[in-house]
Amino acid sequence: MATLIPSSDLPARGLRLHGVHKEFAGQTVVDNLNLEIEEGSFVALLGPSGCGKTTTLRMIAGFDTLSSGRISLGSTVLASDHQQLPPELRNMSMVFQSYALWPHMTVADNVGYPLKLKGYKGSDYQRRVREALATVQMEPYAQRRPQDLSGGQRQRVALARCLASEPRVVLLDEPLANLDRHLRASMEDSFRDFHRRTGATFIYVTHDQAEAMALADRIAVMHKGQLVQWDAPEALYQRPQNAWVAGFIGQGSVVRLPLSSSERLLSSAQVQQALAALQNKPSATEEVLIRPQHVELDPAGVPATVTHCVFKGERYQFVLQLQDGQSLQAYHWQGLPTGAQIAITVRQGWRLQEQPAGSTRPTLASVA
Amino acid sequence: MMTDRPSGALAAPATTGRGSGLLLGWCRRNPSATASQQVLLYALLLIILLLSVLPSLRLLWQALQGWQQGLDAPFIRMLRSAATWTALEHSLYTSLLGTALALLLGGLFALILTLTDVRGRSLWVFLFMLPMMIPPQVTALSWLQLSGPASPLLNTLGIAPPLGSPQPLYSAEGVALLLGIQHAPLVFLALRTHLLAIPRELIEAARLSGAHQRRVLWDILLPLCRGGLWTGAAIAFVSCLGNFGIPAMLGIPASYYVLPTLIYQKMASFGADMLSDVASLSVLIGVVALTGVALQNRIQRQQALPLLGMAGRALDFQLGRWRPWTELALALILLLILLLPLLALITSSLVPALGVPLNWHSLTFAAYQEMLSHQGATLRALGNSLLLSTVAALLLMLISLPLAYLLARRQSPLIHWLHAAIDVPYALPGVVLAIACILLFARPLPWLNISLYGSLGIILVAYLARFLAVSLKPVHSSMLQLDPALEEAAQLAGAGLLQRLFSIVLPLLAPSAFAGCLLVFLTAVNELTVSALLWSAGNETLGVLIFNLDESGDAVLASAVAVMIVALVAALMTVLNLLGRYLPQGVIPWQR
Known part of the structure; x- marks a missing residue:
């Protein structure tokens, strides 16, 4: 105790x-x-x-x-x-x-x-x-x-x-x-x-x-x-x-990104920089939660591929594939064909604490 | 889900139906109800009519014979006889008193064994259920061995009353006492079933409202299971009314006649109008018994409260420091109503003659030797009982399986009515059924020209009629739990009715069919009432044997036979107990 x-x-x-x-x-x-x-x-x-x-x-x-x-x-x-x-x-x-x-x-x-x-x-x-x-x-x-x-x-x-x-x-x-x-x-x-x-x-x-x-x-x-x-x-x-909590509460994706600073709330610039660095196959990465409403289509952003697109009524829900193969959820008001090449900007991210060794970590899929 | 579709598609044509407005109504699930089902249905229908309906009708016909004679008609004459009314009064008095005792004992045990944290629950339940399974004449015999001046047990202990003092059990109250003990398990079962069905949330809500354990009992539990108490009382009353063994062994020596023993006495005195007389008496007791059953059904419907929520063990009443005392009280009651009489019975079977105390010098196994010797009637009676019970149990299993299938899968008013008819021979007192069988089979069967009367055959037919309900119940409840989709899947795979029955339904019903078989065997082996009127020389059953041995004064040999029967019953109950975990709930009466 x-x-x-x-x-x-x-x-x-x-x-x-x-x-x-x-x-x-x-x-x-x-x-x-x-x-x-x-x-x-x-x-x-x-x-x-x-x-x-x-x-x-x-x-x-x-x-x-x-x-x-x-x-x-x-x-x-x-x-x-x-x-x-x-x-x-x-x-x-x-x-x-x-x-x-x-x-x-x-x-x-x-x-x-x-x-x-x-x-x-x-x-x-x-x-x-x-x-x-x-x-x-x-x-x-x-x-x-x-x-x-x-x-x-x-x-x-x-x-x-x-x-x-x-x-x-x-x-x-x-x-x-x-x-x-x-x-x-x-x-x-x-x-x-x-x-x-x-x-x-x-x-x-x-x-x-x-x-x-x-x-x-x-x-x-x-x-x-x-x-x-x-x-x-x-x-x-x-x-x-x-x-685990991130997956249980609300929608979102947990992505492994190379981070240089130690803050938990990550600004758009920090996330963009880390996303861009993914193509170098970094060795040290940390878990970052990105909510779908923080992902925007932006020609000036990092490249991504559309792998799923589901109509949800008020908007479309996407699953995007990043350069290194990780997936990311996003929303958009307009549908896009599967396989479309787009560019995105992430407005903010939240660095997650690594769970202590030994405890099991459910993936997002296993929670859903 | 994909799996939903086939069954939905199947169900649709079933409701629109093939418009088979036949006599037997429409088929509920399988639209392809075929000719083979119809044949099966009509065959079973015929069996039920012969076994369950015909005997009662024959009896009624006989009782109403000679109605043209007005006041001299047998039925009216019987109603005008003082002996009839005395016997009816005795029947009601002993049955009501017995029911009250059964309510007290059964209610107490049900509450304690279902609700509290006493230890060794299943052992208590098993012991308390034993009196129901022991034949009434054995119960009577063992109590007679326990009390009175000749009691070997009391003599052994040196506390027997002086010779010549009366046997206290030869009285109305003695009959009522044993009726109460014999039927207390019926109340126990009815109340226990109700208590177990109460959702635990109802208790927990009351606890949080501020009610302590005793308030929960009075305010919530007892009102919720009032229906169970009334049902148990009604069943116990009907069973007391139809009991023959106890009033025969305790009442006849004191010339205290109840309706079943009056019928028995009249049967013994052959006379011109004998058959019409006993038929009229049988109708009278049948009416009283069926009124009780109707009352019970009505109460059950009225008192039925919908219980929502998870049924489970209602609660563990913490007895705290009262627990050892409660356990002691249970042990004392069981000692008094079960162990002491059995001990007296065993003692009596080990002495050379009644009145002799048991010690190392008087200890003898002569009674057992005589019982097992080849000349004795005992072995023959044992053989007859085992043969009758086995054949009845197996035949009834064969009838019950397809019958349960049809009852569960087809619905029509006629089938509903047939289902109710099956219960009648079981609800009626055994004497009534026996008289009906005598009337039916007194003459050789038409066309076949075989006479069942005076053979084992007539007892077998009576057993089949009486115990069909016992055999059907477990199979039917299993069948109701069987998902029709299992069969529909087999049907889609191309299996016809017989293939489905043999490959899907039978294997799944087998355990309950076997349990039903054992229950019939257990009940039939103990049976006295029906066979007491139907036996003939060479065709006696175990029940009849004990009764006759005791009547002719050979209580020692009767005790030895009774000890053997109790051992047999306990062994069979243990087998059923072990089988219990493979069966649906409620199949074995004393288990949950």
């Missing part, structure tokens, strides 16, 4: 994961995860399936135990390797992928159940249930059974139930996976709206990078049980840590 800040030095609010480690049958699922989640933030755990994000969520909720490490909320330790606060005492709530509405209760009873357990009674109880249903526009359906509702309506009831009890932390486990595209957009708006209104901490698990970028203030990108990058969405897109 590397450099851990003792918990007493941290602000006594927010959710903290300290060296959280989880093994199932000898296999490491979550590997020494450290996260500090500010109170009231909207955080996404993002990664491909099997990266350990759902296990992390379930450990926060208290459904899975930790092999080692510690999870604490404010000054309370929720879980460590030797003690475990049961889920019912954590003051959290969760939106499940399958909504998990109880089929033997009405919509109103579903929403009211956490309130009942908190001891609300009589008119106070009724008012809170009504309010919670009103915020998701489900008041007219209060006496229906969940099975009589559509998918989107169920999702809204689940959300109302989740928020009725005013939890400190709201956990969302791929809540949009079962909805169609149109509904997803409107549910995303509801999540954003709710987060703003309640001020609770939202932790959102997804494998969809667009969803994570659209919703979260901060994203924890996970891969093979490890935290790869923990950053704001813009930073993740503009300054990815390594080639």
Whole structure:
């Protein structure tokens, strides 16, 4: 366990994961995860399936135990390797992928159940249930059974139930996976709206990078049980840590270029110079991420050959071949025939950190 | 994907159909339903009509005979008889009391073994399921060996009540007690199936809402599996009602008659109107039983709650420091309802005569020697039972395979109705079926001029009718899981119906067909009710033998035979257990 800040030095609010480690049958699922989640933030755990994000969520909720490490909320330790606060005492709530509405209760009873357990009674109880249903526009359906509702309506009831009890932390486990595209957009708006209104901490698990970028203030990108990058969405897109993150978030190409300077953000001149130097078959090269929108057709630029051209609606997407055979993605408003010889200028590039030896590096193709 | 296309192209003409508005409706998937399928269909139809429908109709016909006599018609006379109503009342009393006990025991075991973190779960389940598989007359016999002044076990321990004190089990409550124990596994299975189907998210959502384990049980789990409890209760009630072995061994000595034993008694007293009388009584008990079944189906439909989400082990209730105590309680209950009676049974089989305590001097294997000696009726009964069970199991497997295929692949109201008809002889009490078979086969078969009555043949036909449902169920559920595309692919490759059946369908259904075969064998080898009325000299079965030996006072030999049967049952169950992992879920009743 590397450099851990003792918990007493941290602000006594927010959710903290300290060296959280989880093994199932000898296999490491979550590997020494450290996260500090500010109170009231909207955080996404993002990664491909099997990266350990759902296990992390379930450990926060208290459904899975930790092999080692510690999870604490404010000054309370929720879980460590030797003690475990049961889920019912954590003051959290969760939106499940399958909504998990109880089929033997009405919509109103579903929403009211956490309130009942908190001891609300009589008119106070009724008012809170009504309010919670009103915020998701489900008041007219209060006496229906969940099975009589559509998918989107169920999702809204689940959300109302989740928020009725005013939890400190709201956990969302791929809540949009079962909805169609149109509904997803409107549910995303509801999540954003709710987060703003309640001020609770939202932790959102997804494998969809667009969803994570659209919703979260901060994203924890996970891969093979490890935290790869923990950053704001813009930073993740503009300054990815390594080639794996670069490939996972957004479009782009990772090209090996000979670089003379040490900055990470490379100017157009620096990239052009490096591209031009490729024809000398340089020996020392480094990984550079080039986003397709930064590639422009320019007669004064370096030569390239069109190898693929796909119509994407608002523009064409190209795959170009550089002089030394490396490929580069680009956009253009006009289609070009395969094999066409063109010249390009790159407006900027981002130097990636080499991953430590031994760790596998997925190529762009393997991520897609 | 390319692979989607062929099946889509095939499905299209199937829905527009060939317009085969024949009696048996349209073919769901294979548009090229051919003459060979029709022949197969009509052959199976005939078998079902003969086995499942004809006996009930014959019985009804007999019961309604002489309706012109008005108040003196046999059916009305039976309804006016006080003995009928007493027996019905006894039947209802013992069955309801037995059902209540079964609910208590089965419910408790289902909740503990499905939900909590007790250790050795599969062993507990196996032990708890045993009473269901042990023949009722063996259960009765072993309990009789456990209690009363002559009990060898109590005598060995020196705690037997004084001679002359009554056997407490010869009473209505004794009958109800054993009925409850015998049928508790039915409630256990129904409730357990429901509990296992509850998605874990529903529990987790409640936990996060602030509900602790006990609240989750009361607020979420029990309401969600209410349907399972009612279903289990209804099945247990119908089974209690039809049980013959227990009230025969415990009730008749106390002159306490329930409907099945009343029918048995009337059968023994030959009289002019005997057949009409027993037919009328059979119709009466059949109506009560089928009402129970209908009630169960209705409850199942009404209480069915759609459960979305991943079904899995619902949750592990952490018992904490209560775990050892819970395990101890389970062990004590099993000791009481299973191990002690079996121990008493074994003890009884090892003493020279009842009332003698077991010790090194009195220990004798004489009963076993007699059982296995060649002159005895035991070996013959064993041979008869094994022969009947084997033949029934194999024949039913042969019928079930094509039947399951057609039931799954073709749909029409008639086929739906046939499927329901198959269940009737199994749902009806065994006595009813036995009487129906006697009525059907009392005279030699037309044209063939062979008389089944008084031969093993009549028992075999009754077994085929009764256990078709047992044999069909696993094969049918496997067949439903079989993707039609597998067959369509073979069809596109040029395989005809028979080729498809033999090269694709049969190999995939084989494990469940074998499981069905074993289940039939297991049930048939234990069978008493049907054979008690259909046996004749030289054609007795194991069940009949135990019953007769006990009736004639040879409880020691009866115990030895019973011990052998229990060993046989346990061995067969173990085989099925080992087979379990190759079968679809739910085929083996006590496994998941």
